[in-house]
Amino acid sequence: MAEAKKKYISVGIDDFSELINENYYFVDKSLLIKEILDSKAKVTLLPRPRRFGKTLNMSMLQCFFEKTDPTKLRRQLFNGLNIEQFADCMEHQGKYPVIWLTFKDVKTEEWSDCYRLLRMQIIKEFERHIYVRDFLSDTEKDRFERVRQGTGDLADFMSALLDLSMYLERAYKAKVMIFIDEYDAPIHAAYLKGYYQEVIGFMRGFLGAGLKGNSALNLSVMTGILRVAKESIFSGINHLEVRTFLQQDYSDKFGFLESEVIAMLDFFGLDNNLDDVRRWYDGYQSGKHKVYNPWSIINLVKNRGEYQTYWVNTSDNALIKDLLKRCTPEMKEDLEVLIKGGRVTKPIQENIIMTDIEKNDEVLWNFLIFSGYLTFENYRLVVDTNYAELLIPNIEVGTTYKISFKNWFAEGSGMGSYNRMLDSLVTGDSIKFKKTFEQFARESLSYFDMQGDAPENFYHALVLGMLSSLMQTHQVRSNRESGYGRYDVMIIPNDRSKPGTVIEFKAVDLDEKETLEIAAQKALKQLNDRLYATELTTLGLTTILKFGIAFKGKESLVLVG
Template sequence: MKKLPIGISDFKKLREENYYFVDKSLFIKEIIDEDAEVILLPRPRRFGKTLNISMLRYFFEKNKQDNSNLFTGLKIEEQKEYLEHQGNYPLIMLTFKDIKENNWPRTYTKLKQVIAREYKRHKYLLESDVLDKYDKKQFQDIISLQAELPFYEDALRSLSEHLANYHKEKVMILIDEYDQPIQRGYLAGYYKQVMNFMRNLLSGGLKDNLHLKKGVLTGILRVAKESIFSGLNNLLVSTLLDKVYDSYFGLLEEEVEEIFNYYNLAYQVDQVKEWYNGYSFGEKIVYNPWSIVNCIYQEGEFRPYWANTSGNQLIRRLITEAGSEVKKDLELLLQGTDIQKEIDDNIVFSDLERKNTTIWSFLLLSGYLKASNQERDLGHLYCQLEIPNLEVEYIYRSIILDWFKENLNNEELEWMLKSLTEGDVETFSKIFKKIVKSSFSYFDLGRGNSENFYHAFVLGLVVNLRGEYQVKSNRESGYGRYDVMLIPSSKDKLGIIMEFKKVDQDESLERGVREALEQIADRDYRDILEELGINDILELGIAFCGKEVMVKSN
């Protein structure tokens, strides 16, 4: 029986050491047939990008070792006219997937090391007459990490020129996870420096390079063309929204069923779909390969494997720091309602915390949402968005729970929820006041961001009371009033209506609470619960002004 390829992304190792391989080799044919000179293929993490880049390398690279045996029995072997490209091109391959440093100096050192390793792989050039004395000096300085910054920025262009001159053949350039250093730079505060470096490096190798045969890049996002691919007119971008290449990243349903059968595991189609399916790539519905492989390794145990890999830090930051509108939409998503949003697949990182459009685009293209429907209007793309599966839902819920636990310990959180659902207003009031005070710096309640706190609190209720209560919320924009209704799953449990009222400095909390309770009565909220057969109902009026809070019940 073949070994499971957990974390194996080297194509040669996978093929030679008896690992299970899902044949995606016709990806090679698509790359050869592609008219564009440079192809960018953004896909979510752990969806097979590095393995595909590795497969391209072993197919195309011209070297002393014959790697044709690696493709024996694969679909590409049947495409005889494409085999003339096998082992025919000098090739540069860089991977930036492991660059995750917290400052620019360390990142720059890591970038130099990646480039130096690739130069060292081609050090046979130093023994040729293709390089003059000056070129050899710069080549050796790059390998020894002694070259100055401009020479590393020019490294792709320079190495491709030397390789083309030596082999008398144009060069293939493969770059894996090109945007990993950029994302890290955004999170750690050196975005400008890393963007400048990557822009110069990629432009040098891919723009107007007469020695380039074809360039293939993978990453998670399409960083806006004007930001990093400025002037690169030969670039084709195929995101997960496009039909092209939609079969080559992730696993198709028939491929998943075949894997389960091979390892003699009952293919529990409904559970597998519920946990790991739901990603829409072009016209295909695909499964997360990392999760499928780990699920099989654990003998079919369903749990959130993708959630436990690195890469969620930016998502956590965006959700935690997002405004009230984003949190309101997350409430809907977590309760199974889809939302329509405009999507822009050109990501400008500086817009992530300023434009909601960019946040939803980022979540979709990173695999944290799926587009169930797409339509264009006057050139603008609009998508119906939903959470793809239980595994991704787990990530959202974990992020929200973590926020709660930063402000309350586990025992306090349990007591707050218990006191609320059992009608112990005094205990609930004490703990709720603590949340408001500890969250003050998060949401700046004194400066008009009370909606942000309100929706964060409601998200917490949605997550923590899942299965026991349906949480419905509403707000009256501009009036500082927000209401929440907790509808119990069992009619013999307590139904809860909460009306939030933000009061100004010159108003009293007492008056705010009174108005909140009057609002509940005026809107006949009780009738909704009573029509559902729920007669035990708690009405809570909650007024707050900055850090000060008052809670009362009818």
């Protein structure tokens, strides 16, 4: 127990050697080494969400396999770890030259800066292996120095992975291990910032040369968030094996198992209720396991058991926010189901072509799964297509959606305008609601880039925004039956003494030469004729607000019933 007292909790330390040498608490994932060796795979890609321990695991692989100077041996780093039980695996410790690259911080606004950072990572690795110059011909030395000094052209850097592996094999008389961490971080940034094709072109050449037909290669392991479609980057790498959390392989090597979470909480003397910890940070399906978000658990321990949204605060979620804003009305309806704690069934595909995300909801659903913003259950094959039930894994991730939905309107009209509109609605001030909604809609419709006269995008975004903002005090429902039809939006207060609301939206029919006034009157008449307020009356509400709202392009009109 005296030894245990010396352990520290690490936040953001992803260097395996530092973690062990400085006596930080380590959740033992060393059997990843055995699984990689047993697989006999030449090239393995292990996609997992961000902050799921990918970089630390890759650092562990480097420390295990890399042959080092006799004065800097790393064997002691693995004393007492699970891998030490397997003598056949330990025979591989410290036996191979290793190329280790991480692209996790290559996220820039412009391709020129991205390319510079990619080159810097490659230059750094060439510098680390500068001793191989002693084994090179004069021509090879010139080529090596062009890369090491950063003066080489695009062709020099695209062939750098292949060249360095061949040089290392010659120097060590042993085939090379190549470990590439977060290979797709530059691709995500490129998609968001508009230089996607440039990055894909470079990565296809760089990885293709180093991993396809490389006689110096022993094995390679890569991590990232997505499996970017094979035809985009991995064309021709026929020995590539991809293991996402849909498969059983490696399913307990990323993320914390519940037994590991219990052990960590106990070690640091925390008495958090396990059910609460589950609701906040568990719920990710990984093969047959349910795993916890490791970044969140580590921060929970660091902050002495305080529940916060640790994971969602590690990124600005720019890509997710942008994609959700532009998704179809049909997808927004499904998101409404999810944020209420429901499930939706969707086809699952592991290959992601980033440029298809905006064109195809199915690709976006899969992007959300593999990025960690959704999880899945009941994964199964139906005829020739895999399906699964999708759901939000936990409270922490649910917060991401709520913040995104609320912030849609903050960018379009400002949170003040949005909050004033909601406040007038829930307090029953119908006159103020009419005024604030019309102003709010005018500003927000411009932000949502409405096409034609259909308000679907704005309408579904509004429902999600209301749901996110009011769910602690109200139920927000849409397209539900009441009376003799389906209302558009109903807001039901948990406190039945407060006012309830029914809203019917109408788009102006220009073919019928409608005006905003006529369309809003039709909406109000439909609301009354079909008794849409029946559900509120049945619940015992005595104050019921009724609004008919008409849209014409970026104009709107609210009539009070």
